[in-house]
Amino acid sequence: MLKSFHQKVLLEAGCDEAGRGCLAGPVFAAAVILPKKFHHPLLNDSKQVTEEHRYTLRPIIEKEAVSFAVGMVDHEEIDNINILKASFKAMHLAIDQLTTKPELLLIDGNRFTAYTSIPHECIIQGDGIYASIAAASILAKTYRDDYMKRLHLEYPHYKWDSNKGYGTPQHRHAIGEHGMSPYHRKSFQCLPPQLALDL
Secondary structure, three states, rough: OEEEHHHHHHOEEEEEEEEOOOOEEEEEEEEEEOOOOOOOOOOOOOOHHHHHHHHHHHHHHHHHHOOEEEEEEEEHHHHHHHHHHHHHHHHHHHHOOOOOOOOEEEEEEOOOOOOOOEEEEEEEHHHHOHHHHHHHHHHHHHHHHHHHHHHHHHHHHHHHHHHOOOOOOOOHHHHHHHHHOEEEOOOOOOOOHHHHHHH
16 A cells, blocks of 8 residues: 655655657656545555546546646657656656645656656656655646647657657657658667668
């Protein structure tokens, strides 16, 4: 069962990102402040939750949260500043939008660029430990998936409606056949070297 909080004194916001390892599209991040007594039996790390249950959870999280927000950094900025910095920036953008200011940030992962005036704790696999980080992972994942489904309508041959921009064999094959779209991350190795040589 997920823990409701990391400590009992400070108001906490959980933060997580989605799309760091994708070949195309933006990285999304969410910040969520949950009531300390919030509990839902389906809530878990978004990677452990079915797509159907993620979309069941999203409106519940949004309704019950003390505050929530989602930030996005696009593929061009990812190429300019690198994906790690872009992930941290997306988290900062989400935190910026919170209508209630948290007093402690719980960050999924082992690194973070400090946010001005709010202390943070980095927690490896935190989305499977703390409810607020799990909730952030659900929002970041569903908002990003919706975005990639919209891009799929523009470039259907990459099948972003199913792979969401991740480097599946099907996706890489489509890049080999059709080339890279304007939404692909040029700083990423989108094709295996042997395929790149054949283009």
